[in-house]
Structures are given as structure tokens and as C-alpha cells.
Amino acid sequence: MKSTLGFDEDELRRLAGPGSFERSRDYLSSVSALEISETTITATVDGTDVYEVELTGHERGLTGWCSCPYGQEGNFCKHCVAVGLTVLSRADSVPARRATAASRGRRLDAWLEARSRDELLSLVREQLADDRALRRRLELRAAVAGDDLDAVREHVLGQLDTRPFARYGSIEYADARAYGLQAAEAVSALRALVRSGRAAEAMEAAREAVTVLGRNYGEIDDSDGAVGDVAEALAEVHLDACRAARPDPAQTADWLVDHLLSDLNDVTDVTLSDYEDVLGAVGLARAYERVVPAWRAHPKGRAEKHLMEQLAKLDGGVDALIAVHAADLARSGATHLVIARELERAGRPADALEWAERGLREADPDRGPDARLVDFTCERYALADRRADVITVRRDVLRRRPSLAAYQDLRTAARAAGCWDAPQRSAALDVLRAAARPHQGLGHSGSALVDALLDDGDLDAAWEAAVDGHADSRQWLTLADRVRDRRPAEALTVYLRLITPLLALTGDATYEKLTALLLSARACHIALGTRDTFTAYTTTLRAVQRRKRKLMTLLDQHGL
Incomplete structure (x- = not known):
């Protein structure tokens, strides 16, 4: 409810x-x-x-x-x-x-x-004497109502001062909300300035406030996002002030580029596109003059690259955007995929597929291409009825990165092409078998080989691979559950092996697993006609484990 x-x-x-x-x-x-x-x-x-x-x-x-x-x-x-x-x-x-x-x-x-003016003034003054934070908020509002920009600036920055809240050199979670409430007063004051027709003053103060909060943010545990919300609001009021004040576009571009190239933008998340109407052609041209040399000097820089992407999108030319991406291609092929999608959105599917195929070729030979790039390419091949090419790509992915998912994708592609025959399946399983390493015991990670055989429903082959050491406890349990009806004796052996290590452990989750395994073991004994043997086993187990009261309760509930 x-x-x-x-x-x-x-x-x-x-x-x-x-x-x-x-x-x-x-x-x-x-x-x-x-x-x-x-x-x-x-x-x-x-x-x-x-x-x-x-x-x-x-x-x-x-x-x-x-x-x-x-x-x-x-x-x-x-x-x-x-x-x-x-x-x-x-x-x-x-x-x-x-x-x-x-x-x-x-x-x-x-x-x-109902109070008189004098009574209210007395009440407010009484509160101001006891509440420093309230005094600062009202002082800020008084400054906004006046004509002293220096006083407004001083009080705005005062609301962003972290020192009253930083008990150990930083603002901990317990104090972050109170700091956020105080900082929000700065936003309210700047908005009031804009509404009162003093947008230019609000813009200058907002720029300084954005910088100060950006520097302070790394010292704040803002788990709830309250201070981040204030930072976003500061960025919004700065933009509103710029739109109202219509500042010099070149100077605005300089401030924006400096801010965006610094590490202070992480909290405000300002973008050039937000300021397109403020910058106009002159401001955007100035931004190009500033950003292009910075990007060429550091083509792998996150901020530089992001700025170039924004400029390219504003310019509307997909080739310029591709040039930015192409200057720093990820070895996974992820960047090739970004380019391919941009080209497809621009109505150039042939160029998009060419970049996707290039990504497959240039991907790290050991790790293989990004799965999303593989899916993108195979989807385009399938639409063009190039099913053999889909199979080739999926087979190469399986070879580079043997896994159940890669096996399933190859199987799906081959079935769609009508060629998932015994030789094709055997070759795919051989890849998984070559990648699997036999282990002793039950605690190791399992193999994709056993998972693939289970997924195929080939339980005999899966059991054989497990016996050869290619299964972990999870896979053994799945196997036992699936063969229990026709091979209860073998399944029982697995259940008993899985039960043994749990007897030395405690905890609700352990007791639940143990109970489930005992229920499965009981089903095997019933199928084998050896219920008395199971009763003797659980009697001994209960005697040894009797101090585990929660376990005893669970066993009682299930009649074990």
C-alpha cells in the first residue's frame, strides 16, 4: 500500500x-x-x-x-x-x-x-542575534536591494564559504545539506538581481560564484546531490543573466572556453550549445579560435575533445565531428561506432558501415571489438541479407572472446542462415573447449563450455565436461537438478558434495542453501527407494548442527 x-x-x-x-x-x-x-x-x-x-x-x-x-x-x-x-x-x-x-x-x-511593525522588527532582531546564518541571508537580501555591487558580491561569496561547515577540512555528509541550503540563498539573490534589471551585475557575480563553488565541490560529500543542484542553478542564473544583459560575445566566449577547459565544470555541466543564442556568430567564431589550438595540442584531452564535439555539432557538419572522433580512436572500436552512428543519422549508411567494419578490423586482437559495435555491424549485414558475413563476424568474436553469449550469438546467426549443423556446432564447442581449463574441486569459476552444453540441452555432454573438471559448484548444481529424474544416484553424489562445505559455515543464506540441497538429496533417495538412508543421514546432521537454532527451525519447517 x-x-x-x-x-x-x-x-x-x-x-x-x-x-x-x-x-x-x-x-x-x-x-x-x-x-x-x-x-x-x-x-x-x-x-x-x-x-x-x-x-x-x-x-x-x-x-x-x-x-x-x-x-x-x-x-x-x-x-x-x-x-x-x-x-x-x-x-x-x-x-x-x-x-x-x-x-x-x-x-x-x-x-x-497581527503584530505591529515594531513588534515584528523586535522579533526579527531577536532571531538575528541568535542565528548567524539567518543574519547572513538577510544581509544578502539587503545588499541586493541596494546599489552596492561589491556588497552583493561579498555576500554572495559569503554564502558559498565552506569554512563554517568544514569541521575536518571538508564538508561531511551530515553538514552538506545545511551548506546547500545556505548556498541556495546566493542563487536566490542573483535571480532577484536579474528580475530587478541588473542582469550585468548578476552575470559577473554568478561567474565568480560558479568558479568558487567548482573549487569547493571536491571537498563536499554531496551524496544527496543538494549542492550539485545549487551548482546547476548557478549555471542557469548565469545563462539567464547573459541573455538579459547581452554581454560582449567574444568576451563571453573567452570566459566559457576558460571555464570549460578547466576542471571546474564537472559540477555545473555547462555546454557551449546552451549559449548559442548569447554567443552568436561572433562568439562562436571566437570559441573556434580558442578551442581548436587547445584540441590540437591535447587531442586526447577529455575537455578539449568534448568542446570540439560541441562546436562541430553547432556547425552542423558531420565530417568535422568525425574528424574530432577520428583523432582519438579507442582500441575497442567504441569510437568507430560513435562515428558510424553519426554518419547513419546524417543519411550516409554506406559510410557508416565502412567505419563499423574498420572498427572490427582495428580492434584489439586479444580482447576483440566492443560488443555494441559487433551488434551494430551484424544488424546492418542482416538487413542487407549478408548472413554469411554475420556468421563470420560472430565466429571471430567467439574465437577472440570465448563465452556463452558469443556462442549463443553464433548459434542464432547460423540458425537464421540455415547452417547450424553438426560440424558448425562442433567447431564452436571446440573453441570453448580449448579455452576451458580443468580445475579440481568446486570453488573455481566454471567454463563457458559447460554453460553452452547446458544451454543446448545436451546434458550428457555437459556431464562429461563437468567430470573432466570444467564445472564449478553452480554448474554442478544446475546439472544435478536437470538430470535428477533420470540419474538420481549421480545427482545425489553432487548434492552431498555441495552440502559438506556448507556444514562448517553459518548465516541465514547458508542455512537456506543447505536446506534446499537437503530437499534435493531427499528427492533422490525417494527415487532410489533409500528413504531410510536419508533419514539416518539427517539425524546425524541434526545432532552435529543442533546449536544452529535457525538451521534447526528451517529443517523443521521442511520436515527434514
Whole structure:
């Protein structure tokens, strides 16, 4: 059942994980001071200490904050779950609680409106004396209302100052939200400047603010993304200010290129295309003058390459964009695929396929080409009814990178061409067999050979490969399950071998695996007519494992 905040038990379990979710039930009676507003739930939870909890509903889902040590590390803790479960258990009362919260707000508004000007001033001054953060916010608003740009700049940058929150040289998760709320005041002030017709002043202050926040961001644990949202808002208000102020396009291009070539853009994610209307032809030409030499000096630089891609897209010429990509081709063929897709979008399918084929040829000979490039090429071959070429590509991929997926892709292609005969299949299995390395025991990784034979339903050949040492415990278990009805004695041997190492381990997951294996072993004994032997086996097992109470409970539940 969904609550009116749009979450349910499954969402709480997903956010917290099964462990914290189950432990939260011990705290349901410890939830108090529950308050519910339109988007926020607050409460206290008595644990090792008294913890403050806040749950907030967003478009992107539910987030939780708790003052406990685990919550301060950015985790959705058991206390958050306890509060969420409490709300779900009282879902019918949520509308009334919201109405109560709204009523309290209206009473406060009415009380404030009834105060005289002097009373309100006295109240505000009283709060300013005790709340430094509030004082700074109001000082910023006062500066915006005045004509002193230096004062505005000083207060804007003051709102981005990390020092009051950096207790250990950086802003930890517990303080990041408070810092984000303070920094958001800078955005509000800059927007107010734009609305009041002082866009040029807002633009200059926003540029400096973007730079300052970009430098500070690496010192902030922004797990919730609150500070990142402020950075994006700063970039937006700068763009709005530029559109209103219409600054010199060449100077704007210089600032943008400097910013985009620095490492300060990671948090704001500004792009040249956002500023196309601000730059115009003059600004874009200036950007070309700046970016091209930088790219030629560092063609593999991430920022330089990204800028050249943006310029090429703005110019509208696919060949210019291809030249940028071609200057730094990945050995996997991934860049060839990017080029092929750009050419296909430009209506040049033949050139696109040529680049894709080139990517297949030039890919690392050991690792083989990117799987997406292979799929792209094979899809185009299939559309052109070039099925033999599809098989050739798929066979080469299997040879370079033997795997179940490569085997399946070759099998699908060969069947589509009507040539998946015994010699073709045998040759493909020989590739997997040559790549498989026999191992002793059950703990190693299995082989694609056994997986392929299982996928084909060739259980006899799969069993033979497993006996030769090509199977791990997962594959042995799958084999035993699939042959149990007709070969119960052999399957039983596998189950007993898998049970033995689990007897030395503990934990719920281990007990569940052990119980499942015992149930399978019992089915084998029943098929063999040796139920008494199984009963004697489980009697001995229970006597040895009797101290594992959870295991005993599971065995009782299944009649073992």
C-alpha cells in the first residue's frame, strides 16, 4: 500500500537493504514527535541516543536523513525505515496530520500578521542575534536591494564559504545539506538581481560564484546531490543573466572556453550549445579560435575533445565531428561506432558501415571489438541479407572472446542462415573447449563450455565436461537438478558434495542453501527407494548442527 508520500515497504527495503529493514522493526515503538507536511516527515527515534529523522519525497523518489552515525555517512538507516513504516501503519491518519500541520502554519501566519511593525522588527532582531546564518541571508537580501555591487558580491561569496561547515577540512555528509541550503540563498539573490534589471551585475557575480563553488565541490560529500543542484542553478542564473544583459560575445566566449577547459565544470555541466543564442556568430567564431589550438595540442584531452564535439555539432557538419572522433580512436572500436552512428543519422549508411567494419578490423586482437559495435555491424549485414558475413563476424568474436553469449550469438546467426549443423556446432564447442581449463574441486569459476552444453540441452555432454573438471559448484548444481529424474544416484553424489562445505559455515543464506540441497538429496533417495538412508543421514546432521537454532527451525519447517 502506497502512503500519500508515494512510498511503500518495498521502497523502504530497497533504500535500506534487507538487514537495516528487518532491524528497523525493533524501533517501531521508539518513534515519537511525528510530524507530516506535504512533502516532509520528521520524527525522533530513541536508539542508542535520541536521533532526529527526516524523510522527504521528491520527483526522483524518497530520501532520508538521520542524525545517527550510520545515517551521517549517507545511508538510509533503520531509524529512517522505522519512521517510514510508522507512517505506513497510520496511513489513514496522514490527511488529518497534514491538515493539523497546515493549521499550525495558518495560526502562525495570523499571529505574525497581527503584530505591529515594531513588534515584528523586535522579533526579527531577536532571531538575528541568535542565528548567524539567518543574519547572513538577510544581509544578502539587503545588499541586493541596494546599489552596492561589491556588497552583493561579498555576500554572495559569503554564502558559498565552506569554512563554517568544514569541521575536518571538508564538508561531511551530515553538514552538506545545511551548506546547500545556505548556498541556495546566493542563487536566490542573483535571480532577484536579474528580475530587478541588473542582469550585468548578476552575470559577473554568478561567474565568480560558479568558479568558487567548482573549487569547493571536491571537498563536499554531496551524496544527496543538494549542492550539485545549487551548482546547476548557478549555471542557469548565469545563462539567464547573459541573455538579459547581452554581454560582449567574444568576451563571453573567452570566459566559457576558460571555464570549460578547466576542471571546474564537472559540477555545473555547462555546454557551449546552451549559449548559442548569447554567443552568436561572433562568439562562436571566437570559441573556434580558442578551442581548436587547445584540441590540437591535447587531442586526447577529455575537455578539449568534448568542446570540439560541441562546436562541430553547432556547425552542423558531420565530417568535422568525425574528424574530432577520428583523432582519438579507442582500441575497442567504441569510437568507430560513435562515428558510424553519426554518419547513419546524417543519411550516409554506406559510410557508416565502412567505419563499423574498420572498427572490427582495428580492434584489439586479444580482447576483440566492443560488443555494441559487433551488434551494430551484424544488424546492418542482416538487413542487407549478408548472413554469411554475420556468421563470420560472430565466429571471430567467439574465437577472440570465448563465452556463452558469443556462442549463443553464433548459434542464432547460423540458425537464421540455415547452417547450424553438426560440424558448425562442433567447431564452436571446440573453441570453448580449448579455452576451458580443468580445475579440481568446486570453488573455481566454471567454463563457458559447460554453460553452452547446458544451454543446448545436451546434458550428457555437459556431464562429461563437468567430470573432466570444467564445472564449478553452480554448474554442478544446475546439472544435478536437470538430470535428477533420470540419474538420481549421480545427482545425489553432487548434492552431498555441495552440502559438506556448507556444514562448517553459518548465516541465514547458508542455512537456506543447505536446506534446499537437503530437499534435493531427499528427492533422490525417494527415487532410489533409500528413504531410510536419508533419514539416518539427517539425524546425524541434526545432532552435529543442533546449536544452529535457525538451521534447526528451517529443517523443521521442511520436515527434514
